[in-house]
Amino acid sequence: xxxxxxxxxxxxxxxxxxxxxxxxxxxxxxxxxxxxxxxxxxxxxxxxxxxxxxxxxxxxxxxxxxxxxxxxxxxxxxxxxxxxxxxxxxxxxxxxxxxxxxxxxxxxxxxxxxxxxxxxxxxxxxxxxxxxxxxxxxxxxxxxx
Numbered sequence: 341x342x343x344x345x346x347x348x349x350x351x352x353x354x355x356x357x358x359x360x361x362x363x364x365x366x367x368x369x370x371x372x373x374x375x376x377x378x379x380x381x382x383x384x385x386x387x388x389x390x391x392x393x394x395x396x397x398x399x400x401x402x403x404x405x406x407x408x409x410x411x412x413x414x415x416x417x418x419x420x421x422x423x424x425x426x427x428x429x430x431x432x433x434x435x436x437x438x439x440x441x442x443x444x445x446x447x448x449x450x451x452x453x454x455x456x457x458x459x460x461x462x463x464x465x466x467x468x469x470x471x472x473x474x475x476x477x478x479x480x481x482x483x484x485x
Contacts, residue, residue: 359384370426378427394467395437395475396421403461410457415484416444419463421475434473444482451481 354360362370374380375388385393396419409413424436439462445454462468462477 355481388423389447391434392423392437394422395423395439395465395471398440398465398467399441399461399477403443403458406457406461406464411474412444412445412454412457413449414443414454418442434471435471437468437471437475438478439468439475440478442480442482447483447485449483451483454481455479 348364350362350364352360352362358373360372362372371384372386372390373384375386377388378383378386380386388445399421400417400419402418419441421440422438423434424438425432426435429434441458443454443458444449458479458481459477462475462479468475
């Protein structure tokens with residue numbers, strides 16, 4: 341890892357109507373639009389789905405790093421995230437993030453250790469730690485035969 345602080349730059353461009361193009365150095369362009377809940381088409385990534393996707397992605401990448409450092413063998417991690425957008429004190433914001441994760445580990449692997457590492461990953465995820473929303477992890481460990 342590089343020394344902190346890290347800096348990330350993304351540029352957004354749009355016309356009066358239509359999609360928004362997101363660009364960052366050395367990354368493919370990403371086209372976004374408002375979600376259906378805000379009158380958008382509902383068939384593009386939106387700021388809301390990108391944020392919830394960042395929560396799921398961050399959990400997986402954090403778990404990968406923690407599992408490697410802890411020498412935990414695993415074969416698959418399925419993760420979904422659900423964000424709740426609500427109005428609190430006249431401000432619309434995400435109030436909750438729920439991460440559901442199903443980890444498959446090889447036979448002979450400690451399910452308790454795997455569970456602890458998933459909980460540690462949820463607590464260490466820099467995206468959820470940067471949000472005001474409450475977060476909850478619903479984790480399951482499956483030991484394959």
